[in-house]
Amino acid sequence: MAIIEVKDLVKDYGNFRAVDGVSFEVDEGEIFGILGPNGAGKTTTVECVEGLRNRDGGSVSVLGLDPERDGAELRQVLGIQLQESRLPDRLRVGEALDLYGSFYRERANTDQLLEKLGLDAKRKTPFGKLSGGQQQRLSIALALVGNPRVAVLDELTTGLDPQARRDTWDLIEEVRDSGVTIILVTHFMDEAERLCDRLAVVDSGKIVALDTPAGLTARVSVEQRVRFRPSAAFPDSLLLDLPEVARVERSGPHVVVTGGENLLQAVASVLARNQIVAADLRVEQVSLDDAFVALTGKSLEN
Numbered sequence: 001m002a003i004i005e006v007k008d009l010v011k012d013y014g015n016f017r018a019v020d021g022v023s024f025e026v027d028e029g030e031i032f033g034i035l036g037p038n039g040a041g042k043t044t045t046v047e048c049v050e051g052l053r054n055r056d057g058g059s060v061s062v063l064g065l066d067p068e069r070d071g072a073e074l075r076q077v078l079g080i081q082l083q084e085s086r087l088p089d090r091l092r093v094g095e096a097l098d099l100y101g102s103f104y105r106e107r108a109n110t111d112q113l114l115e116k117l118g119l120d121a122k123r124k125t126p127f128g129k130l131s132g133g134q135q136q137r138l139s140i141a142l143a144l145v146g147n148p149r150v151a152v153l154d155e156l157t158t159g160l161d162p163q164a165r166r167d168t169w170d171l172i173e174e175v176r177d178s179g180v181t182i183i184l185v186t187h188f189m190d191e192a193e194r195l196c197d198r199l200a201v202v203d204s205g206k207i208v209a210l211d212t213p214a215g216l217t218a219r220v221s222v223e224q225r226v227r228f229r230p231s232a233a234f235p236d237s238l239l240l241d242l243p244e245v246a247r248v249e250r251s252g253p254h255v256v257v258t259g260g261e262n263l264l265q266a267v268a269s270v271l272a273r274n275q276i277v278a279a280d281l282r283v284e285q286v287s288l289d290d291a292f293v294a295l296t297g298k299s300l301e302n
């Protein structure tokens with residue numbers, strides 16, 4: 001059942017249309033991703049959902065509430081992790097939770113929350129003395145302190161080291177399993193692939209695709225890719241003559257061959273016939289990144 005409905009959303013900044021007719025629905029209990037390059041309009045979109053910005057067109061409904069008309073009511077059921085949120089350096093973890101908690105009628109058990117986020121020993125630590133990962137976890141705790149039904153998390157793991165990112169992902173799955181519906185704004189493919197049930201791919205203010213990560217990948221999965229280091233030089237035409245091969249690219253000592261079904265067998269047998277040994281042979285899976293490039297003509301990795 002959809003508990004968030006966004007229809008034909010439009011937001012202008014002066015003459016610039018940052019969000020240009022965006023529509024999507026989020027079901028209860030979903031982790032719904034909004035993925036796109038910087039400047040695509042992701043944050044503006046979720047700010048209109050949160051009621052932090054007024055829209056210029058379209059409609060938004062969150063749990064039956066209109067963020068513009070019912071903002072006060074909506075904030076009681078919505079948890080918001082602000083992008084790069086900074087707190088005063090001297091505010092202690094426990095004080096921050098009490099302060100944010102005071103905005104809500106219903107509050108989470110802060111002891112449990114701090115324990116779940118691995119911050120139970122940090123209750124008295126000032127914000128300025130926390131590590132980047134701890135600050136990030138605190139911002140998630142603050143988004144959850146009002147026991148929200150919907151949480152909006154923006155650039156969840158920016159600036160975290162790999163282990164802290166994986167821990168944060170586990171945590172978000174736990175939050176979802178506890179019944180919270182999550183909108184996740186991200187420009188990280190791996191994060192989107194790992195966490196999201198469905199994804200809206202946004203580019204230049206428009207949704208260019210909306211599907212599960214697997215569904216998005218499947219759109220380009222007719223392609224296969226084989227990568228190897230040949231033992232002897234050979235002309236591209238040797239492989240390009242094969243019906244299975246679409247492209248041959250050179251990357252330093254490596255050859256990367258893209259093509260259709262049975263690519264590996266076809267490439268391996270023609271190399272064998274020509275006494276070429278393929279070292280470091282790898283078959284590469286099509287990733288969400290490939291799907292993104294196919295959909296938008298851009299790469300996200302900057």
Ligand code: ADP
Pocket residue numbers: 013018036037038039040041042043044045
């Ligand atoms: P994203 O979150 O995908 O990076 P944003 O929603 O922050 O994108 O921004 C979308 C576009 O709107 C960008 O080109 C950005 O420069 C512009 N923009 C964002 N906020 C404002 C603002 N307050 N005034 C003018 N332009 C803005």
